[in-house]
Amino acid sequence: MAGHSKWHNIQRRKGKQDAIRGQLFTKLSKDIYQAAREGGGNPETNFRLRVAIERARANNLPMENIQRTIAKATGQIEGATYEELLYEGYGPHGVALLLEILTDNRNRTAAEVRHLFRKHGGNLAESGAVAWMFQRFGEIVVPKYKVDGDDLMMVALEAGAEDVIERSRTYVVKTTPDNFRAVRMSLEEKGIPYEEASLTYEASTKMDLPEEALEQVYDLVEALESLDDVQTVYTNLDTGDEEEEDE
Known part of the structure; x- marks a missing residue:
């Protein structure tokens, strides 16, 4: 389609890829952390956390990373505090x-x-x-x-x-x-x-x-x-x- 092409074409011409794996995992983990800190560590009752976990799993973030991040956010283990x-x-x-x-x-x-x-x-x-x-x-x-x-x-x-x-x-x-x-x-x-x-x-x-x-x-x-x-x-x-x- 012609209407959307300028931005899309620049992306293709530059050969832009998704963020490297380590950087992507960092962003996904932060999203999980903030969701768990605000709404608790249960994805069944915390929709934002559930969506963050689903997105992380779709991008192959290991489940152990997800569980560790939730534990940090809910105070079960020590970790950085994000704002x-x-x-x-x-x-x-x-x-x-x-x-x-x-x-x-x-x-x-x-x-x-x-x-x-x-x-x-x-x-x-x-x-x-x-x-x-x-x-x-x-x-x-x-x-x-x-x-x-x-x-x-x-x-x-x-x-x-x-x-x-x-x-x-x-x-x-x-x-x-x-x-x-x-x-x-x-x-x-x-x-x-x-x-x-x-x-x-x-x-x-x-x-x-x-x-x-x-x-x-x-x-x-x-x-x-x-x-x-x-x-x-x-x-x-x-x-x-x-x-x-x-x-």
Whole structure:
């Protein structure tokens, strides 16, 4: 599809791979840690933990690592204490970036992030400078081949979802943060399977850039994502994400 191609083509041209195994495991373990610390170590009653474990297992994180991380988070064994932060900044060409951080040393993380922003022609901003451009919402991704679209729409909207978006291979159920859990539980009760469920951010308005400029922003995003303490990077770029990538 042509509409989504710029960002996707740059990724392919650069030959971007997933994070190296050690770095990926670090990010997955941190996500498990924070989920267990906030909601307890039982994935049956802690949905965020259950999703984090499922994602970790899908990426081959050993079960013993998962159990050890949960034990650290719940105080059964000693370990580092992590805190969640939001960093805000501007990349090349004035692109807004919002970073979800999970760190045990905020001074180290701030220095590393600030260095990368400067290196790639951007700057780390004060709290509130960028966050107002983004909306927090819940997103539940349901494979098309496992559900009837009309049935999904009816169940999701009755449970309080804001919208159900049809893509080439999936439906995306969007909710407010407050209704996210209720909608997810309703889908589970109705036997509707999903492959991803998370709270995320999306820019209220998006900007478009020519391919050369987009590549400069991509370099910064890639560098930020390489840091262990950076869990997710959001931008206000129009990358065509509404058209799901099939390739």
